[in-house]
Amino acid sequence: xxxxxxxxxxxxxxxxxxxxxxxxxxxxxxxxxxxxxxxxxxxxxxxxxxxxxxxxxxxxxxxxxxxxxxxxxxxxxxxxxxxxxxxxxxxxxxxxxxxxxxxxxxxxxxxxxxxxxxxxxxxxxxxxxxxxxxxxxxxxxxxxxxxxxxxxxxxxxxxxxxxxxxxxxxxxxxxxxxxxxxxxxxxxxxxxxxxxxxxxxxxxxxxxxxxxxxxxxxxxxxxxxxxxxxxxxxxxxxxxxxxxxxxxxxxxxxxxxxxxxxxxxxxxxxxxxxxxxxxxxxxxxxxxxxxxxxxxxxxxxxxxxxxxxxxxxxxxxxxxxxxxxxxxxxxxxxxxxxxxxxxxxxxxxxxxxxxxxxxxxxxxxxxxxxxxxxxxxxxxxxxxxxxxxxxxxxxxxxxxxxxxxxxxxxxxxxxxxxxxxxxxxxxxxxxxxxxxxxxxxxxxxxxxxxxxxxxxxxxxxxxxxxxxxxxxxxxxxxxxxxxxxxxxxxxxxxxxxxxxxxxxxxxxxxxxxxxxxxxxxxxxxxxxxxxxx
Amino acid sequence: xxxxxxxxxxxxxxxxxxxxxxxxxxxxxxxxxxxxxxxxxxxxxxxxxxxxxxxxxxxxxxxxxxxxxxxxxxxxxxxxxxxxxxxxxxxxxxxxxxxxxxxxxxxxxxxxxxxxxxxxxxxxxxxxxxxxxxxxxxxxxxxxxxxxxxxxxxxxxxxxxxxxxxxxxxxxxxxxxxxxxxxxxxxxxxxxxxxxxxxxxxxxxxxxxxxxxxxxxxxxxxxxxxxxxxxxxxxxxxxxxxxxxxxxxxxxxxxxxxxxxxxxxxxxxxxxxxxxxxxxxxxxxxxxxxxxxxxxxxxxxxxxxxxxxxxxx
Numbered sequence: 001x002x003x004x005x006x007x008x009x010x011x012x013x014x015x016x017x018x019x020x021x022x023x024x025x026x027x028x029x030x031x032x033x034x035x036x037x038x039x040x041x042x043x044x045x046x047x048x049x050x051x052x053x054x055x056x057x058x059x060x061x062x063x064x065x066x067x068x069x070x071x072x073x074x075x076x077x078x079x080x081x082x083x084x085x086x087x088x089x090x091x092x093x094x095x096x097x098x099x100x101x102x103x104x105x106x107x108x109x110x111x112x113x114x115x116x117x118x119x120x121x122x123x124x125x126x127x128x129x130x131x132x133x134x135x136x137x138x139x140x141x142x143x144x145x146x147x148x149x150x151x152x153x154x155x156x157x158x159x160x161x162x163x164x165x166x167x168x169x170x171x172x173x174x175x176x177x178x179x180x181x182x183x184x185x186x187x188x189x190x191x192x193x194x195x196x197x198x199x200x201x202x203x204x205x206x207x208x209x210x211x212x213x214x215x216x217x218x219x220x221x222x223x224x225x226x227x228x229x230x231x232x233x234x235x236x237x238x239x240x241x242x243x244x245x246x247x248x249x250x251x252x253x254x255x256x257x258x259x260x261x262x263x264x265x266x267x268x269x270x271x272x273x274x275x276x277x278x279x280x281x282x283x284x285x286x287x288x289x290x291x292x293x294x295x296x297x298x299x300x301x302x303x304x305x306x307x308x309x310x311x312x313x314x315x316x317x318x319x320x321x322x323x324x325x326x327x328x329x330x331x332x333x334x335x336x337x338x339x340x341x342x343x344x345x346x347x348x349x350x351x352x353x354x355x356x357x358x359x360x361x362x363x364x365x366x367x368x369x370x371x372x373x374x375x376x377x378x379x380x381x382x383x384x385x386x387x388x389x390x391x392x393x394x395x396x397x398x399x400x401x402x403x404x405x406x407x408x409x410x411x412x413x414x415x416x417x418x419x420x421x422x423x424x425x426x427x428x429x430x431x432x433x434x435x436x437x438x439x440x441x442x443x444x445x446x447x448x449x450x451x452x453x454x455x456x457x458x459x460x461x462x463x464x465x466x467x468x469x470x471x472x473x474x475x476x477x478x479x480x481x482x483x484x485x486x487x488x489x490x491x492x493x494x495x496x497x498x499x500x501x502x503x504x505x506x507x508x509x510x511x512x513x514x515x516x517x518x519x520x521x522x523x524x525x526x527x528x529x530x531x532x533x
Numbered sequence: 534x535x536x537x538x539x540x541x542x543x544x545x546x547x548x549x550x551x552x553x554x555x556x557x558x559x560x561x562x563x564x565x566x567x568x569x570x571x572x573x574x575x576x577x578x579x580x581x582x583x584x585x586x587x588x589x590x591x592x593x594x595x596x597x598x599x600x601x602x603x604x605x606x607x608x609x610x611x612x613x614x615x616x617x618x619x620x621x622x623x624x625x626x627x628x629x630x631x632x633x634x635x636x637x638x639x640x641x642x643x644x645x646x647x648x649x650x651x652x653x654x655x656x657x658x659x660x661x662x663x664x665x666x667x668x669x670x671x672x673x674x675x676x677x678x679x680x681x682x683x684x685x686x687x688x689x690x691x692x693x694x695x696x697x698x699x700x701x702x703x704x705x706x707x708x709x710x711x712x713x714x715x716x717x718x719x720x721x722x723x724x725x726x727x728x729x730x731x732x733x734x735x736x737x738x739x740x741x742x743x744x745x746x747x748x749x750x751x752x753x754x755x756x757x758x759x760x761x762x763x764x765x766x767x768x769x770x771x772x773x774x775x776x777x778x779x780x781x782x783x784x785x786x787x788x789x790x791x792x793x794x795x796x797x798x799x800x801x802x803x804x805x806x807x808x809x810x811x812x813x814x815x816x817x818x819x820x821x822x823x824x825x826x827x828x829x830x831x832x833x834x835x836x837x838x839x840x841x842x843x844x845x846x
Contacts, residue, residue: 044805046615047571054576126580184583186617205616205623206805207797243698243795244804251685251697252795412810416566419578448577458577 031236066172066192070164071228078164079228092155102218113148118179129162231528283520293460305368307498341442361400439522611813631798650733672727698795736768777833
């Protein structure tokens with residue numbers, strides 16, 4: 001048989017038609033682009049269990065597929081979400097909760113009080129706030145399918161606040177079956193009762209995560225505010241696209257291939273100017289806080305004078321300018337609890353008001369008795385703001401008299417090394433830089449980095465008994481006014497012993513293409529309430 | 534011939550074993566702890582230690598190696614530390630985009646490069662020759678990410694002819710599949726074209742000096758027949774060799790090209806795995822890549838006897 005040009009063309013067309021056929025079949029189940037939001041978020045979704053990790057991407061995922069007993073409004077006040085009504089006894093020792101009607105998991109089973117208790121117990125084993133509550137919990141009696149209690153050993157006012165918090169780890173409600181998984185093991189099945197269902201057949205791990213509207217979800221009737229109110233879904237599908245290359249993501253939103261970039265590269269923002277359909281909007285109005293952790297276990301930062309020197313030598317504006325350029329996207333931070341949080345205050349901030357003072361820092365370094373040994377600064381080069389912070393602060397440290405050894409690596413290596421407690425010349429470290437959501441800094445108990453309980457605490461291992469007493473007192477306070485006063489006292493003390501330093505607070509805008517109704521809040525990108533077009 | 538193939542396959546296994554050991558040691562001696570990455574930024578050291586124990590990362594290196602090697606020998610590449618998904622499934626999920634990109638690039642690059650090399654050799658010293666060789670130097674010197682961004686800007690953003698990023702499976706239709714692969718193929722193919730074109734030109738120039746070419750010309754053979762039948766076939770062995778060696782270039786290029794064009798292939802898989810220290814994925818993919826490379830070069834060796842009957846194994 002001879003292959004002619006005509007038979008080749010006929011064969012090719014037939015093959016093309018055959019390969020195209022499944023696409024037509026699939027089109028029946030794939031929502032149109034106008035009903036699909038394609039979002040590039042800040043990272044890859046690596047773990048699906050919101051109890052097992054504190055990674056924010058996992059929390060984003062969890063907010064799609066699970067619901068919470070309480071949400072928060074824009075004043076961070078808890079509001080019932082899955083709960084219809086609740087009460088706290090007069091002696092502040094017994095909470096009673098009742099679930100609202102219509103709550104169902106995506107497998108069709110109703111959400112029961114037993115699911116809630118099991119979920120609270122698993123979450124409480126891992127989360128900072130949860131652990132604080134569980135240490136004071138006596139019992140969790142289940143009255144019926146819709147009602148349960150938290151009975152405390154002592155008067156306690158924070159339970160609802162912990163259950164409502166949006167910061168990781170948030171208390172998402174799973175089926176009892178999954179919630180009984182060892183908290184140190186990942187759950188294997190993703191079944192929630194949230195506004196979306198994860199379409200696991202369409203997921204390409206590391207690349208694309210697909211969420212379809214949950215047709216059985218019954219939203220509350222109140223308007224959506226942060227994580228409270230009605231989680232009304234206005235699209236059919238949300239896709240998290242993991243585009244690792246920032247320039248490609250920018251090009252994709254310009255070409256209309258994606259609808260949102262959570263954190264577009266600041267250097268490339270100018271290329272979005274003039275694009276009529278794209279707007280830049282700061283979603284997290286509280287922003288992110290950059291902090292420097294110093295190692296309390298070894299010289300020179302086991303001496304308070306050396307730590308105070310660090311307060312004086314950091315120039316937040318310069319660090320922020322190097323990364324974010326435009327001053328509308330950043331500011332300095334003088335409060336231990338971040339700027340713009342309910343606990344923000346101005347106690348003991350003379351070091352900040354005076355601005356950078358290298359001379360004073362040099363004097364404090366001398367007073368600390370620093371002997372000139374190398375100070376190991378961990379330098380994550382693959383994250384722009386950390387890279388700039390390390391380069392600039394290391395230089396100011398040198399000017400203040402520290403013999404700095406700037407040790408470059410990627411962030412993955414930094415987070416391994418920061419756990420090493422050995423002396424810096426034996427694989428340990430003296431300074432590393434990281435960041436966190438300002439919202440998390442606003443809570444002195446929930447954020448593990450606020451602890452000053454020595455080697456049991458977070459990396460850097462600061463120790464201060466007075467600080468720990470303040471934290472306990474804050475947790476036991478019965479109202480916000482009392483908490484604010486304790487927070488003030490805590491900061492007064494903290495900027496004397498200096499647990500850590502801040503190098504700036506920033507508000508990175510998101511790029512949105514034809515999206516309206518997106519709720520801007522810390523810790524989360526909620527995809528309910530959003531409309532496309 | 535058969536004993537040669539058996540011998541080469543045995544060598545392949547040896548090479549892959551050495552690669553396996555080397556990669557395992559390299560990964561475990563390099564800085565980075567998957568447990569710390571999994572735990573998240575606010576996790577306490579105690580939580581990280583607990584995850585390390587769960588994952589068996591605290592076991593002696595030899596125990597970890599043996600565990601991995603025993604699995605690999607039984608055909609199991611292990612499970613991703615992060616997603617709990619079998620590595621073989623992750624690789625299979627990513628195989629189509631990478632194979633599509635690599636094969637299309639190879640077809641595109643070899644077709645163009647050999648033609649350019651033959652023309653340059655035929656018109657040696659002319660403006661055409663200089664232009665073609667200048668182009669090949671440029672193609673070889675320009676990093677894939679620069680070429681990629683340039684092409685995206687022109688063809689996807691300004692002209693809107695082609696998509697910026699992503700991949701459509703062949704099952705979605707030939708058109709969308711091809712449309713999404715044009716820019717990545719050109720990006721990845723440039724360096725490959727440059728390499729093969731230069732080798733083709735050099736090899737052809739050598740052959741064109743041979744007596745039998747002069748004889749063919751004297752007999753009045755047409756230029757086309759002389760170039761394609763007499764010269765190119767005899768110049769084939771070095772060209773095929775460089776195509777085989779270039780597979781390594783292609784594998785390296787795939788990693789960058791897939792990242793620039795957001796193609797969910799094996800290159801992206803391994804880059805992501807490296808950033809989060811997902812050891813089983815990195816080990817599995819490198820074993821696969823090294824296996825492919827060794828096997829391609831085995832095929833290249835075997836093809837010599839087809840091109841040149843004097844070569845026997």
